[in-house]
Amino acid sequence: MTTAIAFRKVSRHYGQVRAVDSVDLDVAEGEFFAMLGPSGSGKTTCLRLIAGFERPTAGEIEIFGRPSSKVPPYRRPVNTVFQDYALFPHLNVRDNVAYGLMIAGVGKAERHRAAEEALAMVALPGYADRKPSELSGGQRQRVALARALVNKPKVLLLDEPLGALDLKLREQMQVELKSLQRQLGITFVFVTHDQGEALSMADRVAVFNEGRIQQVGRPQDIYDRPQTPFVADFVGSSNVLSPEIVARLTGRHAHASLRPEAVRQQPGGRDAQVVELAFLGSVTRMTLTMDGQSLTALVPKGQPVPDKGSTIQIGWDEDALHLMEARDG
């Protein structure tokens, strides 16, 4: 498998701030790769480094095996879908989509035809004559996508492209993006802070925190076997048990993660106080304390919900408790 993007000890520092700190990363060709992390974790900076809007302060990014630090953005075989879409307000949708082809010197008839095709691909035919200001957020998002895809990039970079859409539309676009990626076979690098989005769409996920990669792996592995307390907490808001508690439970001194859905009420189990209840629709989320450790547990709809303030007995399967190496604090 060819490597599309490779980070080799890449850092991007702004004075004292280490936006990206010594990152190593390989993205395979044809892969749907997600960069997941909270805001300020360096994921967007990584994307901008690939696009060439930023230059690394150290290290090298290789794009299809070629060092890129001396290659300006306009010569890179990548295209970006911007978070704010960055559609040109003075051009109509057709000219926006055809912009890259116009720059490449493609004739008018030819590029207009390609633009129409790209618009059809993102399910937005018939909008070519409108101005971006006349479109809804979801439509602009599709235009931005068409504008990038029409150039047939080898890598498509997406910077939180669904962030501004409402929930329904977002879920629909997730499905469409995924199938579009399969159909085109283009490498997608997708930045998001939404763990559900990353897990559901990506072939592999890199979890970022404070400029560093915490873990890279398939969504299933990230979810089931988080390697650091941060990943456990950020991906699916797992319970992170302190080493003291874990030592008491298992005899081993390490952080451990415990999925909220793995915690169940079990007569004869460990005592826990119900501190807070939150009704979420299909489940009720309980906040518990057990031996001074705060825990989250989920009660599926239909099962009895204990009263707030009551003491219940809880338990979980042996292998649900996942011990983590103490890589960071």
Next chain:
Amino acid sequence: MADLTAQAAPETAPRGAADRLSDLLWRRQGLLILLLILPPALWLGIIYLGSLFALLAQSFFSIDPFSGLINYEFTLRTYAELFRASNLDIILRTVLMAASVTIAAAIIGFPVAYYAARYAKGRWKALFYLGVMLPLWSSYLVKVYSWKLILAKEGILSWIFETLHLTWALEAYLSLPVVGGNSLSVSWTGTFLVFLYVWLPFMILPTQAALERVPPSMLEASGDLGARPGQTFRHVLLPLALPGLVAGSIFTFSLTLGDYIIPQIVGTSARMIGQAVYQFQGTAGNIPLAAAFAVVPIVIMGVYLYVAKRMGAFDAL
């Protein structure tokens, strides 16, 4: 929760006249808008536009060549007089000057505005505003006279050329037709330089405001789609900055069209529109012709804006 809603406080009663007035204006927003807009509307409508139209009406009268008295009958004769060769020269000369000042101001002003909009932050931005505005704080006349001294034959500019052993270059330039002259201070080049200096802030500020509104991602997107910086400038930055450039050019163009002091102090003895208006309404006592001359810049600006609009200068607004 329940006892909180039970105790929900009634709305507070109005206290005093100010409260009552605020309440009234809140209920009748139309009244508020009317109160706000009426004084400026009266000022603009009656005092400003009214007197302008009174002046323009004069242009349809004529002057009796023998008695020098104004003949209050509608005629287009005064306008016909504008097309006499000497008067047409004045108009042409002024328009050319205004156009060159505007183009030069745009070329010099754009990079300054771009830097201020894209890179200057905090203290540097304050410094930029200060730098651009500071010249506006001192008297216009003082600035123009200073330029006369700078450009004079014995002035600092000549001295600089001499020190650099480039006097021959200055001499060669001054010997050119039209732009040259005895010294810079009595040449069209001098007039041009002073106009450019005095009106430059009026080009920079609106251009900077327009550039400020261009999101950086727009330029990145253009580069991302393969455009070299030059292409990005032509296809994205310039169209988006155009409303600001046009706004700036309205200032530089119309201010140059109407000015009568700068060409009086610096430059040749050939007149510009402003000077013609000044002389016809003053010494010559020919109010109708002065009024007709005053119409010229208005018509030119109207045509200019129409063309700019047709060319899509305001599409990005």
